[in-house]
Amino acid sequence: MTCIAESSSPCKDAGEECGYFGDWGLERMKFLLGLVVGLLILPIAVMIYLRVGHPPVAVADRPFLLEKQIVRAPLQTRIEKEMPASAPIEASGTNLTTGAQVYREECAGCHGLYGRPSAYAAHMYPKAPQLWAPHRNGVVGVSDDPVGETEWKVVNGIRLTGMPAFGKVLNATQIWQVSVLLKNAGQPMPADVTKLLTTPLDYGAEAAAVATPSPAQPTNH
Numbered sequence: 001m002t003c004i005a006e007s008s009s010p011c012k013d014a015g016e017e018c019g020y021f022g023d024w025g026l027e028r029m030k031f032l033l034g035l036v037v038g039l040l041i042l043p044i045a046v047m048i049y050l051r052v053g054h055p056p057v058a059v060a061d062r063p064f065l066l067e068k069q070i071v072r073a074p075l076q077t078r079i080e081k082e083m084p085a086s087a088p089i090e091a092s093g094t095n096l097t098t099g100a101q102v103y104r105e106e107c108a109g110c111h112g113l114y115g116r117p118s119a120y121a122a123h124m125y126p127k128a129p130q131l132w133a134p135h136r137n138g139v140v141g142v143s144d145d146p147v148g149e150t151e152w153k154v155v156n157g158i159r160l161t162g163m164p165a166f167g168k169v170l171n172a173t174q175i176w177q178v179s180v181l182l183k184n185a186g187q188p189m190p191a192d193v194t195k196l197l198t199t200p201l202d203y204g205a206e207a208a209a210v211a212t213p214s215p216a217q218p219t220n221h
């Protein structure tokens with residue numbers, strides 16, 4: 001076979017079969033082809049799995065292998081890096097009361113009240129923890145977490161969970177007040193705070209408080 005390479009090319013001298021790339025070039029082409037195919041196989045397999053493999057999408061589905069660990073580790077690292085070291089406010093009566101009002105309005109639907117777990121929290125994925133219930137070793141809610149960690153979670157929310165980011169919903173003081181309240185969840189509370197945290201939520205009364213729109217006017221259309 002004729003070689004296009006220069007007359008000094010070793011493949012011409014040896015009279016061996018050689019193409020534009022020569023033997024070495026052919027090996028390299030095979031390697032590159034293998035690399036490209038190899039790189040494509042994984043994404044294609046993932047796409048097929050996502051389309052027809054029934055990956056977990058419903059709340060009650062079984063989690064992926066190591067799903068919890070994969071999601072938790074980066075979250076914890078991020079929080080440890082960014083959370084404030086301490087609260088800028090005291091656990092005073094006023095702060096606890098305002099914290100409890102904020103909690104009733106914004107959090108209790110998912111995180112429950114004293115002795116009144118949220119009806120749907122257990123049917124979320126991940127579940128919304130009940131922040132007034134004692135868990136392992138009798139600790140109530142997140143009272144064993146640093147207050148700055150709770151504040152970070154309330155400000156930023158937790159991605160791909162039902163936990164909203166309240167950074168643009170509540171002001172900084174309200175967020176600290178509710179975070180300090182949760183930090184003290186295992187402590188005795190002033191009577192008005194206990195009342196706010198034990199009185200059942202009354203969605204009916206809240207709905208009634210919203211002005212009922214006047215009935216639509218009949219039209220000719």
Ligand code: HEC
Pocket residue numbers: 102103106107108109110111124126127128129142150153154158161162163164166178179182
């Ligand atoms: C729509 C439901 C929902 C609302 C409303 C909500 N949360 Fe959450 N929250 C969740 C879910 C779900 C999680 C669990 C996230 C996870 O597993 O990582 C969570 C997690 C948390 C955690 C971390 C709990 C832990 O065990 O580490 C804190 C603290 C928290 N929420 C505080 C609040 C506060 C304070 C409010 C109100 C200002 C609030 N949440 C409102 C759903 C909600």
